[in-house]
Amino acid sequence: MRVTSIAKFGIGLTALTLLAGAICATPAFADPSDTTARGTLVGVGSDTTQDLMNGIAGAINSSSSLDPRIASYDATDSAGVVGGSITTRKNGTPISRPNGSGAGVDALLVSIGAANTLTSGTTWTSADTLGQVDFARSSSGPSGAATAAGSALTYIPYARDAVDYAVSSTSAFPTLSLGASNVAADVAGVAPSTLFSIYDGIATQIVTGLDGDPRLVNDSFTPAIGETLTPIHAYVPQAGSGTRKFWLPLFGLTDANVDSTTAVGSIPGRTVWDQHVTTTAGVTSADSPAVPVEEHDGTELQGDAGAIMPFSIGKYIADKNGLPGVVDHTNGAVLGELGGVVPTTGTVPNLALNSVWTATNATATRLVYNVVPTAEVANENSLINWTFVGTGSLVCSQKDTIAAYGFGVLTAAQGSSSACGDTSRQAFATSTPTVTLATPLSVVYGGHFAATATVTSFGNGGGTVAFKNNGVTFDTETIAAGAASSTVATSAIAVSATLGNINAFAITADFTPALDGVEEAVSPVGTVAVTKAHVTVKASAAAISHTKSPTVKITVSAAGFVPTGTVTVKAGTKTLKNAVVLVHGAATFTISRQSVGTHTFTVIYSGSATAVAKTITFRFVSK
Secondary structure: OOOOEOOOOOHHHHHHHOOHHHOOOOOOOEOOOOOOOOOEEEEEEOOOOHHHHHHHHHHHHOOOOOOOEEEEOOOOOOOOOOOOEEOOOOOOOOEEOOEOHHHHHHHHHHHOOOOOEEEOOOEEEHHHHOOOOOEEEEOOOOOOOOOOOOOOEEEEEEEEEEEEEEEOOOOOOOOEEOOOOOOOOOOOOEEOOEHHHHHOOOOOEEEEOOOOOEEEEOOOOOOOOOOEEEEOEEEOOOOOOHHHHHHHHHHOOOHHHEEOOOOOOOOOOOOEEOEOEEEEOOEEEEOOOOOEOOOOOHHHHOOOOOEEEEEEHHHHHHHHHOOOOOOOOOOOOEEOOEOOEOOEEOOOOOOEEOHHHHHHOHHHEEEEEEEEEHHHHOOOOEHHHHHHOOOOOOOOOOHHHHHHOOOEOOOOOOOOOOOOOOOOEEEOOOEOOEEEEEOOOEEEOOOEEOOEEEEEOHHHOOEEEEEEEOOEEEEEEEEOOOOOOEEEEOOOEEOOOOOOOOOEEEEEEEEEEOOOOEOOEEOOOEEEEEEOEOOEEEEEEOOEOOOOOOEEEEEEEEOOEOOOOEEEEEEOOEEEEEEEEOEOOEEEEEOOOOOOEEEEEEEEEOOOOOEOOEEEEEEEEEO
């Protein structure tokens, strides 16, 4: 879907009118019920940034006269329940609610035609999702290096998040540091007090002595009399979560190390869970029926002194401070001290991100992104560009809102990859449509023919087809959206010297899609041979006296053009007139006097580069 073009000259003034001081009085826009306003941009995806984007939407949307408007849909419903559907357009088709960064990106890819069907916990298809989503919230960037321009999506950063560990209020854990490797502890069986040792499977239990000083230990540790062992349950959020994608690599892990079913991980000693588990008689297993771990929801930690999970500090602050429209899903979770530094400063309702924590634990910080169609980024008049691109964009102008929701404001200058509104990170290939062309093998010069293009693409979102001859457009037709395949026939093409030559046409159909995720495509060349036209030759002479030289008129005609060339008149083997040039397809001349009687003559048309030669006979009477 290509968004409506707008004038961008007023952006500076508009941004100034969005007073950050009004954020506490401005309602956040979660699951908006009215998406009928002109220029509404629909976003889905990350749980981490849903409250932040709701707050930003509230600030932007607070001016009723402002275009664009943002409709950002939460990853779960207001009760924190996963699943269900959302309807993002007036009279639109309901789509499955995307839960998490990966799910949001998948829904966006299908929405813009870059994919036909994608599954990330649930399934999105072109049939229901096409055109329903304009951007995706993501708490992680694209995997690998930025791809070349022309990719389907661009990841645009707008704030910095910090990810700490969360435990229950009855936690048995000692104070932890981040850690970066398997460092041996001083006592046999005792593991370093690091997140690395927990998530890398070195530490499997917590031992608490009579002095109450907890330590991390592994299964080989033998407790002394009076010491208590608590099994560690290391959790990560559900598949598709941006926080999960960010957290696992910190400890050298991948999704292959996450066990959702049994007590034995994919790699022995590295069991990480994304479903609620219990330990009975030393055996840890997932509950049945399974209870998935929802991102930034402390439910999994309740009553479990050995449970631990990653938690966005920004999300935690927004939940605890009770900002407008934010539902508190911390459910008793407590953020831990990491590297000797507490993650927040102040007290509720004025908690804030501790800059000392982010400086001390820089590897546990990350940029957060809004993901948009790349095709809209370069268009300075698009709603996407105005809203997200550059340090002066509407979103990047909401610095106070970003800080109030517990996230770090990006201060790098335009041009830096860490600047708010940067567009250097691109990912995912656009889809390639199939364009076929049907033309006749040949056509008579002066006649007509029709070329037909059939286009099939993901989403079948339609577009335009430019019919070209040797690279020069001679007709443009529109393909309507919605058909499984669309066929366009050009207007009748007159074969004349202005459009081609006598040898052949080289016809192509160049498809420009309406959907941002579909690549432009060109059909194979259709070669149409041009053959010479057959002509009609007529000759006449009035009733003539044998005493006068007769005047003869000869016309040569063809369908669609006026032939050129010459005519020759013979009487038997005698040439009466030789190679008389046609003028506007006709030649008029006199011949010698003829005797009384009927005379038969031969008229020979020479032919031309575009017409076949022809010979006729005609008679006239001399009196």
